[in-house]
Amino acid sequence: MTNEDLKIKLTELMPSAVIEEGGEWLTLNIEASNWHSMATILRSEVTVCFDYLFCLTCIDWKSHLTMVYHLSSTSYRHNIVVKINLDRNNPAIETVANIWRTAEFHEREVYELFGVNFLNHPDLRLLILPDGWEGKNPLRKDFEDPINMIKL
Amino acid sequence: MVETIGNTAEGNMIINVGPQHPATHGVLHLVITINGETIQKVEPHLGYIHRSIEKMCESLTYRQFIYVTSRMDYLSAHINNHACALCVEKGLQIEVPTRAQYIRVIMDELTRIASHELWWGAMAMDLGAFTPFFHAFRERESINDIMEETCGARLTMNYMVPGGVMQDIHPDFQRKVKAFIQQFKSKFSEYNEMVTGNIIFQNRMKQVGVLSAEDAISYGCSGPAARGSGVSCDIRKIYPYEIYNTLEFEEVLETGGDSFARYMVRLNEMHQSIKIIEQLIDNIPEGDFQAKTKAVLKLPKGEFYQRVETARGELGVYIVSEGGTTPYRIKFRSPGFSNLSVLDHIARGSKLGDLVAMMGTLDLVIPDIDR
Numbered sequence: 001m002t003n004e005d006l007k008i009k010l011t012e013l014m015p016s017a018v019i020e021e022g023g024e025w026l027t028l029n030i031e032a033s034n035w036h037s038m039a040t041i042l043r044s045e046v047t048v049c050f051d052y053l054f055c056l057t058c059i060d061w062k063s064h065l066t067m068v069y070h071l072s073s074t075s076y077r078h079n080i081v082v083k084i085n086l087d088r089n090n091p092a093i094e095t096v097a098n099i100w101r102t103a104e105f106h107e108r109e110v111y112e113l114f115g116v117n118f119l120n121h122p123d124l125r126l127l128i129l130p131d132g133w134e135g136k137n138p139l140r141k142d143f144e145d146p147i148n149m150i151k152l
Numbered sequence: 153m154v155e156t157i158g159n160t161a162e163g164n165m166i167i168n169v170g171p172q173h174p175a176t177h178g179v180l181h182l183v184i185t186i187n188g189e190t191i192q193k194v195e196p197h198l199g200y201i202h203r204s205i206e207k208m209c210e211s212l213t214y215r216q217f218i219y220v221t222s223r224m225d226y227l228s229a230h231i232n233n234h235a236c237a238l239c240v241e242k243g244l245q246i247e248v249p250t251r252a253q254y255i256r257v258i259m260d261e262l263t264r265i266a267s268h269e270l271w272w273g274a275m276a277m278d279l280g281a282f283t284p285f286f287h288a289f290r291e292r293e294s295i296n297d298i299m300e301e302t303c304g305a306r307l308t309m310n311y312m313v314p315g316g317v318m319q320d321i322h323p324d325f326q327r328k329v330k331a332f333i334q335q336f337k338s339k340f341s342e343y344n345e346m347v348t349g350n351i352i353f354q355n356r357m358k359q360v361g362v363l364s365a366e367d368a369i370s371y372g373c374s375g376p377a378a379r380g381s382g383v384s385c386d387i388r389k390i391y392p393y394e395i396y397n398t399l400e401f402e403e404v405l406e407t408g409g410d411s412f413a414r415y416m417v418r419l420n421e422m423h424q425s426i427k428i429i430e431q432l433i434d435n436i437p438e439g440d441f442q443a444k445t446k447a448v449l450k451l452p453k454g455e456f457y458q459r460v461e462t463a464r465g466e467l468g469v470y471i472v473s474e475g476g477t478t479p480y481r482i483k484f485r486s487p488g489f490s491n492l493s494v495l496d497h498i499a500r501g502s503k504l505g506d507l508v509a510m511m512g513t514l515d516l517v518i519p520d521i522d523r
Contacts, residue, residue: 023455051369055457055468057483070457070468070485074369074383077390081455102372105493128199128522139207 006078009048014038027081035084036094042071043099049073053100058114060141065091065114095121113139164192171200177274178518189503194496202522209482214240214449222308225520227267228462230259233312238393239458239469240314243451251439252316253394254432261425266295267463268418275512276347279356284346294332314449316442329433333426357412361498361510364409372490375465377514380414382407387461401428414513450477464488464515488520
C-alpha cells in the first residue's frame with residue numbers, strides 16, 4: 001500500500017490520531033492513553049496488519065521523552081512510525097509485549113536506559129545494566145558518569 | 153538479584169551457563185531453570201560487553217561514528233558500516249558512484265560468506281565435531297586475506313565511508329576473489345560429507361528448537377533464524393538498497409522451523425552470495441570509488457532510518473538529527489537482540505543438551521546484542 005492509501009485507511013481506523021507526512025514513512029502521533037487500544041487495531045485489522053515491530057526506542061528531548069515504534073507488515077510490506085510523547089519526570093506507558101512479543105525485550109532496554117515505566121509488562125527488570133543500578137538512566141541527556149566516561 | 157544456583161521448592165534446579173562458556177561464543181549469561189533434564193525457563197542476562205555505543209555515537213561526527221559500528225557485530229563489520237554510510241547518504245542525498253556500489257556489494261557478500269563459514273565451524277564444534285572448524289577457517293582465511301589487501305584490516309575493516317569506499321580496490325582484488333570462488337566451489341562438498349549428511353548431526357538438529365512462522369514474526373526474528381521458519385524477510389529482496397534489485401539471486405527459505413532448517417538456510421545462502429559475487433566481479437565499472445563530499449557533514453534536521461541485511465538478519469540504523477555535526481540520537485536495531493529473545497520460547501520443554509544446538513543456529517554474536 002502506498003503512503004497515501006495507508007493514510008486514508010488509518011484515518012478511517014483511528015480518527016483521533018494525528019498523521020504526519022514528509023518523511024520516508026507516515027508518522028502517527030498519538031496519546032499515551034490510547035496506545036494500547038490503537039496497537040491492538042494496528043496488529044489485528046486485516047487490511048493493515050502491522051505484525052512486525054522491528055524497532056522500539058525512545059528519544060530524550062530534555063523537555064519530554066518520545067517513544068518511537070517502527071512497525072511493518074510482512075504481508076503488505078508497508079511501514080509506519082508511531083510516536084508518543086511522555087512526561088519526562090514520570091514517564092509511563094502501557095506495554096505492548098502481549099501484542100508483539102519482541103516488545104518484551106526492547107521495553108526492558110528502554111526501561112533501564114530511559115527510565116520509562118511500562119505498565120503491565122510481564123517481567124520489567126534490568127536487562128543490560130548490572131544489578132543494583134538504580135535511579136540513573138544512561139541514555140538520558142543529563143546523564144554524566146565521571147568515572148566510567150561514555151562521552152568521547 | 154536472582155538466585156543463581158540451587159534448588160527451588162518445586163523440585164526445579166537453577167543452573168548457570170556462562171558468562172564464560174564455550175557454547176555461548178562470548179560473554180552471554182543464561183540462567184536456566186531445569187527439572188531433571190527438561191528446560192523450564194531460560195533467562196538471558198546481558199551487559200557483560202555493553203559499551204554504550206549508542207551514547208558514544210552522540211558525541212561522534214557522521215564520519216567517525218561508522219568506525220564504532222564495526223565493533224558491534226564484528227563478523228558483519230562491513231555490512232554494519234554499510235548501513236551507517238547508507239543512512240548518512242540518505243540524509244545528505246549523496247549519489248554514490250556505481251563503482252563504489254559494486255565494490256560495496258562484493259564486500260558485503262564476502263563478509264556474509266566469512267561470517268557463515270565461522271558460524272558453520274563453530275556450530276559443528278558445539279555439537280562435538282572439531283575438524284570442521286579448521287576446514288571452515290581455511291576458506292575464511294582466504295577472505296580475510298582479500299580484505300587485508302584492500303581494506304588494510306582483517307576484522308574491523310572500516311572500509312565504507314559516506315559517499316563510497318575509503319580507497320580503490322587492490323589491483324590483485326579480482327584475481328584473488330575469483331581464486332576464492334574456485335576454492336569455495338571445490339571444497340564445499342566436504343562440508344556436506346563431513347557434517348550435513350552425518351546422521352548423528354542430523355539427529356541432534358532435526359525437530360530441535362522448532363519455531364513457527366507466526367512466532368518468528370511476533371518475536372521480531374530476522375535473517376536465517378526467521379527464514380528457517382519460512383518467513384520471507386530478506387531486506388535485499390523486499391527493500392532493496394544499492395544494486396541488489398538488479399542482481400539475480402534467490403531468497404533461501406526453509407519450512408521446517410527447526411535447527412536443521414536454520415542450518416540449511418545458512419549453507420545455501422553461501423551459494424547465493426557466491427552467485428552474486430560472480431555476477432559482479434568481472435563487471436566492476438570504471439569511475440570514482442567515492443563521491444565528492446564536504447569535509448564536515450551536517451545532516452538536515454529530521455529522522456533517517458536505513459535497514460540492511462547482515463549475516464544475522466535485519467540491522468536498522470535510526471538517526472535523529474537536529475541539524476548539527478553529530479547525531480542527536482542513534483539507535484541500532486540489532487538482529488541478534490531480537491533473535492536472542494526467542495531463545496526462551498523455543499527452548500522450553502526441550503532437553504538441556506539441545507540448548508547448544510538452538511543457540512548455535514540462532515547465530516548469536518554477543519557484542520551485537522549488548523552494543
